[in-house]
Amino acid sequence: MTTTPKETTGDEAASRFVERFAAEMTAAGMQRMASRVFAALLASETASMTSAELADQLRISPAAVSGAIRYLSQVGMVSRERDPGTRRERYVLHNELWYETFTRRDQTLTRWEKVLDEGAATLGTDSAAGRRIAETAEFFAFLHGEMAGIMDRWRAHKDAGAQEA
Structure with a gap:
C-alpha cells in the first residue's frame, strides 16, 4: 500500500x-x-x-x-x-471508558474507607496512628462524596452536548 x-x-x-x-x-x-x-x-x-x-x-x-x-x-x-x-x-x-474507570475507582475508595474506619477504631483515635488513619478515612469519604457529584455533572454535561449535536 x-x-x-x-x-x-x-x-x-x-x-x-x-x-x-x-x-x-x-x-x-x-x-x-x-x-x-x-x-x-x-x-x-x-x-x-x-x-x-x-x-x-x-x-x-x-x-x-x-x-x-x-x-x-x-x-x-x-x-x-x-x-x-x-x-x-x-x-x-470500553464505551464510556473513563466514566467506568472512575466509577470502579470510587468503589475502591469506598472499600478503603471501610477498612480505614475499622483500623482507626482498632487503634483508637487517642493514638497518633489512629488519628492519622481516621483522617485518611475521612479524606476518602470526602472524595467519595465529591466523586458522585462529579460523575453526575459529567453525565449532565455529556447529555447537554448530545442534545446540541
Missing part, C-alpha cells in the same frame, strides 16, 4: 501522540507497554485493533501485546472480541 505524504504525516503525528500520552500514563504509574497499547487503541479510528495491528504499529512483539492486553483487561479498560468470521481477537476500548 502506498501512502501519500498527508497520510504519512498523519501517521507520524498519531504515533507521536501515542508515545507522548503513553509516557504520561507511565509516569503516573501504569505499566509502560500497557500505556502504549492503550494509547494506540485510544488514537485508533475504531477504538479497536488486532494483536498484529498493535504489534506492527508499536513495533513490539506479539508477546508484549499479549502482556499489555492482559493487564488492561484485568483493570477493565479493554475487552476482547472475535472478528466476525475469523479466529482473530480484536481488542476494544
